[in-house]
Amino acid sequence: MTPKALFAASAMAALLLALPASAGQLTIGFSQIGSESGWRAAETSVSKQEAAKRQVNLKIADAQQKQENQIKAIRSFIAQNVDAIFLAPVVSTGWDSVLKEAKEAKIPVVLLDRDIDPSGKELYLTAVTSDSVHEGAVAGDWLAKTVGNKACNIVELQGTVGASVAANRKKGFDTAIAKHANLKVVRSQTGDFTRAKGKEVMESFIKAEGGGKSICAVYAHNDDMMVGAIQAMKEAGLKPGKEILTVSIDAVPDIFKAMAAGEANATVELTPNMAGPALDAIAAFKDKGTVPPKWIQTESKLYTAADDPQKIYDSKKGLGY
Amino acid sequence: MIALLPRRGLAQILALIVILAVDRVVSPQFFDLRLQDGRLFGSLIDVLNRGTPVALLSLGMVLVIATRGIDLSVGAVMAICGAIAASLADSHGLPVVLAAALGAGLVCGLWNGFLVAVLGMQPIVATLILMVAGRGIAQLITEGRIVTFSSPDLVWLGNGSVLGLPVPVVIALGMLILTGAVVRGSALGLLIEATGGNARASELAGVGTRAMILAVYVWCGVCAALAGVIAAADIMGADANNAGLWLELDAILAVVIGGTSLFGGRFSLVLAVLGALIIQTMNTGILLSGYPPEFNLLVKAVVVLAVLLLQSPKFSGLAGIAARLRRTKA
Numbered sequence A: 001m002t003p004k005a006l007f008a009a010s011a012m013a014a015l016l017l018a019l020p021a022s023a024g025q026l027t028i029g030f031s032q033i034g035s036e037s038g039w040r041a042a043e044t045s046v047s048k049q050e051a052a053k054r055q056v057n058l059k060i061a062d063a064q065q066k067q068e069n070q071i072k073a074i075r076s077f078i079a080q081n082v083d084a085i086f087l088a089p090v091v092s093t094g095w096d097s098v099l100k101e102a103k104e105a106k107i108p109v110v111l112l113d114r115d116i117d118p119s120g121k122e123l124y125l126t127a128v129t130s131d132s133v134h135e136g137a138v139a140g141d142w143l144a145k146t147v148g149n150k151a152c153n154i155v156e157l158q159g160t161v162g163a164s165v166a167a168n169r170k171k172g173f174d175t176a177i178a179k180h181a182n183l184k185v186v187r188s189q190t191g192d193f194t195r196a197k198g199k200e201v202m203e204s205f206i207k208a209e210g211g212g213k214s215i216c217a218v219y220a221h222n223d224d225m226m227v228g229a230i231q232a233m234k235e236a237g238l239k240p241g242k243e244i245l246t247v248s249i250d251a252v253p254d255i256f257k258a259m260a261a262g263e264a265n266a267t268v269e270l271t272p273n274m275a276g277p278a279l280d281a282i283a284a285f286k287d288k289g290t291v292p293p294k295w296i297q298t299e300s301k302l303y304t305a306a307d308d309p310q311k312i313y314d315s316k317k318g319l320g321y
Numbered sequence B: 001m002i003a004l005l006p007r008r009g010l011a012q013i014l015a016l017i018v019i020l021a022v023d024r025v026v027s028p029q030f031f032d033l034r035l036q037d038g039r040l041f042g043s044l045i046d047v048l049n050r051g052t053p054v055a056l057l058s059l060g061m062v063l064v065i066a067t068r069g070i071d072l073s074v075g076a077v078m079a080i081c082g083a084i085a086a087s088l089a090d091s092h093g094l095p096v097v098l099a100a101a102l103g104a105g106l107v108c109g110l111w112n113g114f115l116v117a118v119l120g121m122q123p124i125v126a127t128l129i130l131m132v133a134g135r136g137i138a139q140l141i142t143e144g145r146i147v148t149f150s151s152p153d154l155v156w157l158g159n160g161s162v163l164g165l166p167v168p169v170v171i172a173l174g175m176l177i178l179t180g181a182v183v184r185g186s187a188l189g190l191l192i193e194a195t196g197g198n199a200r201a202s203e204l205a206g207v208g209t210r211a212m213i214l215a216v217y218v219w220c221g222v223c224a225a226l227a228g229v230i231a232a233a234d235i236m237g238a239d240a241n242n243a244g245l246w247l248e249l250d251a252i253l254a255v256v257i258g259g260t261s262l263f264g265g266r267f268s269l270v271l272a273v274l275g276a277l278i279i280q281t282m283n284t285g286i287l288l289s290g291y292p293p294e295f296n297l298l299v300k301a302v303v304v305l306a307v308l309l310l311q312s313p314k315f316s317g318l319a320g321i322a323a324r325l326r327r328t329k330a
Helices: A001-019 A038-053 A066-081 A096-104 A118-123 A132-147 A166-179 A195-208 A225-237 A253-262 A275-288 A309-319 B010-026 B043-066 B074-089 B094-118 B123-142 B152-161 B167-184 B188-197 B201-202 B208-234 B249-256 B269-289 B293-311 B311-327
Strands: A027-032 A056-061 A083-085 A111-112 A126-129 A152-158 A183-190 A219-220 A247-250 A266-269 A294-299 A302-304 B032-035 B039-041
Touching: A027 A247, A027 A275, A027 B043, A038 A056, A038 A253, A038 A309, A056 A066, A056 A083, A066 A083, A066 A096, A083 A275, A096 A118, A096 B152, A111 A219, A111 A275, A126 A275, A126 B010, A132 A152, A132 A166, A132 A183, A132 A219, A132 A247, A132 A266, A152 A166, A152 A195, A152 A225, A152 A275, A166 A183, A183 A195, A195 B043, A195 B208, A195 B269, A219 A225, A225 A247, A225 A253, A225 B208, A247 B188, A253 A266, A253 A302, A253 A309, A275 B152, A275 B269, A294 B032, A294 B311, B010 B167, B010 B269, B010 B293, B039 B043, B043 B074, B043 B167, B043 B188, B043 B249, B043 B269, B074 B094, B074 B123, B074 B152, B094 B123, B094 B208, B152 B167, B152 B208, B167 B188, B167 B208, B201 B208, B201 B311, B249 B293, B269 B293, B269 B311, B293 B311
Parallel strands: A027 A056, A027 A083, A083 A111, A111 A126, A126 A294, A152 A183, A152 A219, A219 A247, A247 A266
Antiparallel strands: A266 A302, B032 B039
16 A cells, blocks of 8 residues: 555545534536636536525635646545545646546546546546537427528628537537538628627628628527627627527527516527436435436427526626636 | 939838729729718728727837837727726716726726836736727626626717818827827937837936826826727727727737837837738728638738838848849840
8 A cells, every 4th residue: 555545545534524414415526628718617616506496505616727636636635535626627637546446436426517538537537518519409390490491591690610529519500500501601700609709700791791781590509609700790780589599509698688688599508417317316326326327418408489588687797607 | 203202201202102003903993982971981991990000009019119118018908998997988988098098008008017117027928918908908897798788978988070080090190190190299208219129228318208107108008908999889889708809919910011220219109000901901801802701811921021021121122233244234
């Protein structure tokens, strides 16, 4: 036994002795990436809510976007002998050794929101993530259904060039509309996932497409770009949501505000509730030994103006988006 | 005809004309203008409007570079001041909002100026500190989310119009005239150039180089603050993660395209703003062209290279020799 392992073992033993005898309550450590986006903040607050609902003691460690902080957090969770570890990995590689330590300590690890490199597949219990190809497909299917048989020129605001989410959301959408000959993407440019660029790119689309009269729908890889695009359309004297259909992905609160005002049509949710399914999987695994599938896909729910957008806005705006 | 044009600035004007012509080719409606809700509407207006933040940044940056400095923090200062403006917009009047945002820019400029002029730090390192920390400060102000506002006064700053022109364009024009009047209407411009040319000789000749350096960083901070407020007003929200991101590089590029040497000692405000317009004319052209976005950066790099080659005395010397050779052959 190395001195380090000895130390870890004795620390664990000490902790075990010190733990109160509340046998029923699970303690789970969650290594969160940090506050990289509003969605991330919402994921953290929803995780707390979901844990409180199930009376799970959730310890969240903020890694400030650094892998070494996440590795440190996981080691400290192992030392505290938690019942399970949730990990939202900041990068996809370099987890093998720390996940092996968790496996040796018999602590199951669940990945949230992002997957890791295939070489580490046997090192975690399951991954709870959204399928971004599917998100694009849900958006495309909604548009095809809404447009019907009319010819429809679509302009697309892509995410950052090179981001896998952007490539996947494009792929899913393209596949969904490929079945409909009347739907055609006439322009596609990157808006870098930001409002300012979304607005600037939409302004140029409007000019390039004869003042926007020939545009039938806008598809944006995220809601923020769509919020910018909606402003551009309004300033050009167009009526988004009525003359031009909009569909985007993420379901951030501000898109519901636009929807309530009749300026946006649909959004596909990237749910911030990754912890809920993960907690259920852990509970089943601990109680009955049910081994969950390697991948738990979260629901990509479609929201339209028919879903009382004002109410959803009110419920989402406090989550930290 | 060509003899009538200013010798300095010829390359920039030529470059702008060529890029405008290319834009016209990729997008036939490029020069179309119409009135929409009392404001001019068209790609040319987009170029001016979208070019405003970088043009404002370049106004401050060109003075800093003239003193042989550089300010990498302007993008982050934009984010800070945009965040402050957005947080105050719905609870305070426009004068308070502007005073707070511009005041913050001034303080940021003072900080940079203090590090460079008083502590004698290398400008690139000194301003790198605020470049990194500033975005963090902006994120603290917004708590990591996009702070939106609906105050019509502040929205007007980004989306309103004066005599058909977008307000940001009018503000940038006003700042250009103001800056020009201050530095060229007095000996200030000369003193700034002297500081950049040879700080020690200027100091010995009685120029207050320290005060000059401090002043240009402060002005750069104020210009960045204004750009930040306009960027926030434009999208009716402050996006601390993305506002002004990498714009410091565009501002430096605009100054360099405008013919100002990074070694200081000589500068032109008008040409720096022209440099910003060249960059934006190119960006808007790329967006209108319909090429896949993977080409954006490549096209930009090639155009920048061409513009800089056009300005290079050695390159134009080579081109002149080649032309003469061709003529003697013929």
